[in-house]
Amino acid sequence: MNDVNEKGITEVMQYLPMRIQNVIVKMNSQYKSSIKEIRLRSNKPVVIVTEKGCAFLSVLGKISYIMSDNTVILSCDELSDTVKRICGFSLYAHQSEITDGFITLKGGHRVGICGTAVNENGKTISVKDINCINIRIAGEKQGCATEIISNIFTNGLSNIIIAGAPMSGKTTVLRELVRQISDGNAGEYYKCAVMDERCEIAAVNGTEFENNVGINTDVLSNYPKGKGVAQAVRTLSPDMIFCDETSSLDEVKDILNAIMCGVHFAVTVHADSLRDLYKRNVPSRLIGSGLFNYVVMLGTKTNIGKVERIIKVGEKDLENCGNSIACNDMYSFGKSDERKNA
Amino acid sequence: MSVKMLERIKILEQTVMMLRQMKTQIVFKREPITILLENIVNGENYNKLTYINDVIDKMNAGFDFFDAWKKSINTFIKISALRRDDEYLLISFASNFGQSDAQGQAAECDACINLLEMRIEALKSKAENGIKIYNMLGILSGIFIAIILF
Numbered sequence: 001m002n003d004v005n006e007k008g009i010t011e012v013m014q015y016l017p018m019r020i021q022n023v024i025v026k027m028n029s030q031y032k033s034s035i036k037e038i039r040l041r042s043n044k045p046v047v048i049v050t051e052k053g054c055a056f057l058s059v060l061g062k063i064s065y066i067m068s069d070n071t072v073i074l075s076c077d078e079l080s081d082t083v084k085r086i087c088g089f090s091l092y093a094h095q096s097e098i099t100d101g102f103i104t105l106k107g108g109h110r111v112g113i114c115g116t117a118v119n120e121n122g123k124t125i126s127v128k129d130i131n132c133i134n135i136r137i138a139g140e141k142q143g144c145a146t147e148i149i150s151n152i153f154t155n156g157l158s159n160i161i162i163a164g165a166p167m168s169g170k171t172t173v174l175r176e177l178v179r180q181i182s183d184g185n186a187g188e189y190y191k192c193a194v195m196d197e198r199c200e201i202a203a204v205n206g207t208e209f210e211n212n213v214g215i216n217t218d219v220l221s222n223y224p225k226g227k228g229v230a231q232a233v234r235t236l237s238p239d240m241i242f243c244d245e246t247s248s249l250d251e252v253k254d255i256l257n258a259i260m261c262g263v264h265f266a267v268t269v270h271a272d273s274l275r276d277l278y279k280r281n282v283p284s285r286l287i288g289s290g291l292f293n294y295v296v297m298l299g300t301k302t303n304i305g306k307v308e309r310i311i312k313v314g315e316k317d318l319e320n321c322g323n324s325i326a327c328n329d330m331y332s333f334g335k336s337d338e339r340k341n342a
Numbered sequence: 343m344s345v346k347m348l349e350r351i352k353i354l355e356q357t358v359m360m361l362r363q364m365k366t367q368i369v370f371k372r373e374p375i376t377i378l379l380e381n382i383v384n385g386e387n388y389n390k391l392t393y394i395n396d397v398i399d400k401m402n403a404g405f406d407f408f409d410a411w412k413k414s415i416n417t418f419i420k421i422s423a424l425r426r427d428d429e430y431l432l433i434s435f436a437s438n439f440g441q442s443d444a445q446g447q448a449a450e451c452d453a454c455i456n457l458l459e460m461r462i463e464a465l466k467s468k469a470e471n472g473i474k475i476y477n478m479l480g481i482l483s484g485i486f487i488a489i490i491l492f
Contacts, residue, residue: 087374089375089376089408089440090375091440091441091442092368092444093372093373095372095443125443126443
């Protein structure tokens with residue numbers, strides 16, 4: 001993982017101001033590989049996020065958890081120059097991404113954008129005065145889905161939900177899961193389709209994939225999830241579809257419709273804990289549909305990208321967590337299983 | 343003078359073609375400038391636009407697009423048939439490039455294309471007038487020699 005992280009830093013460095021590049025070059029590889037995020041704010045210190053928390057970049061090429069005189073302060077012009085570089089000096093090429101608040105760099109690194117929204121008829125058409133960007137270093141982590149494969153996919157495909165807090169490695173695990181299933185690690189070479197709405201999973205560069213998503217995988221990049229899922233089901237006949245960050249009820253509807261067509265799904269959702277799964281609309285709907293078989297909870301902080309728990313839907317502790325909400329508008333697990341069997 | 347003018351017209355015509363191609367790829371594919379320039383370098387119709395390679399090299403070396411373009415045009419002007427007013431037009435095109443949405447960018451391309459086409463028209467009519475004058479001078483010289491001989 002360290003090598004992968006260092007590769008990520010190298011890929012991201014070309015977009016940073018020369019002064020910051022020079023500081024990062026001075027860093028030893030231990031510091032470099034600990035970087036998870038780089039936060040750039042206009043006229044503010046450069047913040048580096050590591051597993052241990054937020055730290056500051058020092059002009060000496062070190063990471064300090066306390067701000068000092070040596071802390072690198074980013075100027076307004078440097079931020080503006082970085083934004084231009086990230087957009088490839090072509091704002092129009094990232095128009096829709098910018099209005100959604102992010103740009104994906106080569107290698108699948110996601111840049112979150114903060115600024116002032118320009119609205120027209122209630123719709124954001126652009127973002128001006130960008131004052132902060134957050135660069136998240138993406139990384140492939142070979143083997144992080146092996147536990148999922150050996151526990152869930154030994155007897156064929158299943159529908160699974162991968163849940164975790166922000167920065168828990170959901171995308172990394174999903175990418176590795178696609179690779180392993182596509183490469184035949186689940187018993188046969190299943191046809192996989194990836195809905196890469198933010199171009200983070202496969203990190204498409206032209207017609208090439210920068211990340212390894214397996215030998216039998218079709219990638220639909222930049223498609224809205226619903227449209228991509230419908231197209232994949234209609235034209236690609238996938239055995240399994242992989243969706244990152246399912247976040248709206250419309251997407252849930254499209255996914256459930258596709259499952260009814262006989263396609264299997266692996267989806268990721270934001271949820272800090274099992275209880276959180278039920279508090280949030282999207283995961284509770286997915287589980288409540290009775291069509292998903294497993295929930296995989298990921299760890300955080302020092303356990304980023306590691307499987308914390310695998311829960312079969314219908315297990316008692318999962319039911320207990322969802323008890324109060326499940327009554328409202330969804331089948332209880334036992335009943336939904338009965339419904340499926342019937 | 344005429345050869346240089348024809349060369350200048352060819353460069354400007356290829357620039358117009360380049361801008362049309364860029365506009366199409368911006369509107370339909372939203373390709374960033376690096377890809378647009380690579381497509382032009384790989385195209386067969388742009389042999390006169392040698393400065394594009396220079397722009398790509400400079401951008402690869404870390405220059406931003408405007409600086410790379412400006413420096414390359416400055417150098418190209420010195421070795422090509424283009425003139426100072428062409429330099430000003432091409433540099434001003436780059437100064438606004440990449441800072442708006444696709445529609446805005448297409449409008450920028452159109453504006454530059456229009457100015458270049460007007461310039462090409464003017465140069466062509468100037469070249470034609472020049473040819474007419476030379477023809478007339480030739481005829482008059484012939485008549486003059488004939489009068490002297492007879």
